[in-house]
Amino acid sequence: MDIGAYKLSEYIPAKPLVGNLEVCFTDGEQRHTETCGQLKCGDILKFPFARTDFQPSSVEIKESKVLVAADKATETKRVVELTLESTFDYQPGDTIGILPTNKLEQVESMLNRLELLDQADTTCHLKLVFNCSNKNAKLPAHIPATTTPREILTHCLSLNFAPQKQLLSALAGFTSDDKERCFLSCLSSKQATEYYQSLILEQGLLFIDILELCVNCRPPLAFLAEHLPRLLPRPYSIANSPLEAGNRELRVIYSLLSLKPGVTTSMLEAATQESSPEHTKKVVIYPRISNLFRYTERDVGRNQILIAVGTGLAPFLGFLAHKEELLKQQPQQASGQTWLYIGAKTQEAVLKREKIMAWQESSLLERLRMCYSRGESPSYVQQMLEEDCEDLVEFLMKSETVLYICADGAKISRSIASGLCRCLQKAMHLTEEEASQLLNTLRKQGKYREDVWL
Numbered sequence: 001m002d003i004g005a006y007k008l009s010e011y012i013p014a015k016p017l018v019g020n021l022e023v024c025f026t027d028g029e030q031r032h033t034e035t036c037g038q039l040k041c042g043d044i045l046k047f048p049f050a051r052t053d054f055q056p057s058s059v060e061i062k063e064s065k066v067l068v069a070a071d072k073a074t075e076t077k078r079v080v081e082l083t084l085e086s087t088f089d090y091q092p093g094d095t096i097g098i099l100p101t102n103k104l105e106q107v108e109s110m111l112n113r114l115e116l117l118d119q120a121d122t123t124c125h126l127k128l129v130f131n132c133s134n135k136n137a138k139l140p141a142h143i144p145a146t147t148t149p150r151e152i153l154t155h156c157l158s159l160n161f162a163p164q165k166q167l168l169s170a171l172a173g174f175t176s177d178d179k180e181r182c183f184l185s186c187l188s189s190k191q192a193t194e195y196y197q198s199l200i201l202e203q204g205l206l207f208i209d210i211l212e213l214c215v216n217c218r219p220p221l222a223f224l225a226e227h228l229p230r231l232l233p234r235p236y237s238i239a240n241s242p243l244e245a246g247n248r249e250l251r252v253i254y255s256l257l258s259l260k261p262g263v264t265t266s267m268l269e270a271a272t273q274e275s276s277p278e279h280t281k282k283v284v285i286y287p288r289i290s291n292l293f294r295y296t297e298r299d300v301g302r303n304q305i306l307i308a309v310g311t312g313l314a315p316f317l318g319f320l321a322h323k324e325e326l327l328k329q330q331p332q333q334a335s336g337q338t339w340l341y342i343g344a345k346t347q348e349a350v351l352k353r354e355k356i357m358a359w360q361e362s363s364l365l366e367r368l369r370m371c372y373s374r375g376e377s378p379s380y381v382q383q384m385l386e387e388d389c390e391d392l393v394e395f396l397m398k399s400e401t402v403l404y405i406c407a408d409g410a411k412i413s414r415s416i417a418s419g420l421c422r423c424l425q426k427a428m429h430l431t432e433e434e435a436s437q438l439l440n441t442l443r444k445q446g447k448y449r450e451d452v453w454l
């Protein structure tokens, strides 16, 4: 990409962010310990939705299994199941937070750019600059009091985010190259709305990509520590029953983008590739607060309609395995009905298809319907729902039925909700508005539960 092409004759750069911190190096290399990064920040640092009394901890990746191979022709993503050591109780549908780390190459390249390779592992701390005039300036809570440049860039700061205009404007001040300065200042301006829309919002250029384009731009580490966002944990759904593993293990399933994979999924992928029986890799996780999107013993006697698209099937694998285990323990127990609707790119992309078929065979699943967006009609879940409209609405309106939707995309969830609205309209002779109101009521009553991932 030629940054010279993004130029305006007249523009006013955004007000640049200002640095209020400095990095002080102290002699000595930091000793390698298991506790690193944000885990060293103490109780003041909160982890989003963390269950109280559980600090994130490092657990072993006990196994990894490829469930779906990537396929370019159908744009199918690679899907991997991880078995992790677990130190807490959970129910299927609960989620864990996984703390990501930035890619090794990105961290090295940043250290190189900041001319900090020699001091990468030297102990340092951040402090406010002498006579700091900004009364709101403070030390970031997500950076340990004693740290190193490598630790900050690996564990604490996000490098892969869409840069806002004030940051771009500040970056312009950190390059010695006129072309780069012009590009960054221009992109930061109000007048360059179209460029910003196209490069940052549509093409998805991230902070790290901007630095790659502007090879002479060297923002100081203290500035980055103050202004780059915190590297945040990502949620993952537990995809198994605790009864299968005696609570000592849990499984999560992730999908990986082929082009530009994300931060956490790249880290998990690297860990699984590097893991061996002699040298198992670890990952830092914590249990997140539960919500209604879970399957417990009390649900065995109830009915469920489960609607899954793509990797969104993951929590339902846990629901069904739990139902199976609970019924094995108490075969006399009255069991409700479970219907499962699955949408996937292709037949091969359905997670654990054989197991699901076996559940249908054993009547653990009363109804199973699958469709493939790269196959024959019906291609989409909402079409299957509409085909089953009368039965589905009758089943949904039973007092003991709860509907769960899990899709790896907000757009997909919205299309399914519209499909359900059309079903309500048709089967109950409602207007569009009445159907949408009814769906909202079902939501409020906890009969319609949704997990939206991305």
Ligand SMILES: Cc1cc2nc3c(=O)[nH]c(=O)nc-3n(C[C@H](O)[C@H](O)[C@H](O)COP(=O)(O)OP(=O)(O)OC[C@H]3O[C@@H](n4cnc5c(N)ncnc54)[C@H](O)[C@@H]3O)c2cc1C
Pocket: 077, 095, 100, 160, 234, 235, 236, 237, 238, 252, 253, 254, 255, 256, 257, 261, 262, 263, 264, 265, 266, 311, 314, 408, 451, 452, 453, 454
């Ligand atoms: C409650 C909840 C439960 C979740 N459970 C799971 C789960 O069980 N399994 C799971 O794989 N994900 C799950 N997610 C999504 C997960 O938290 C991450 O968002 C996802 O894995 C990407 O993280 P990343 O750090 O690799 O990508 P980031 O670096 O955060 O992403 C960069 C960009 O790429 C996109 N992206 C990255 N990977 C993917 C992908 N595989 N598919 C589509 N877009 C992608 C992101 O949306 C973003 O726009 C869940 C999310 C929520 C809110």
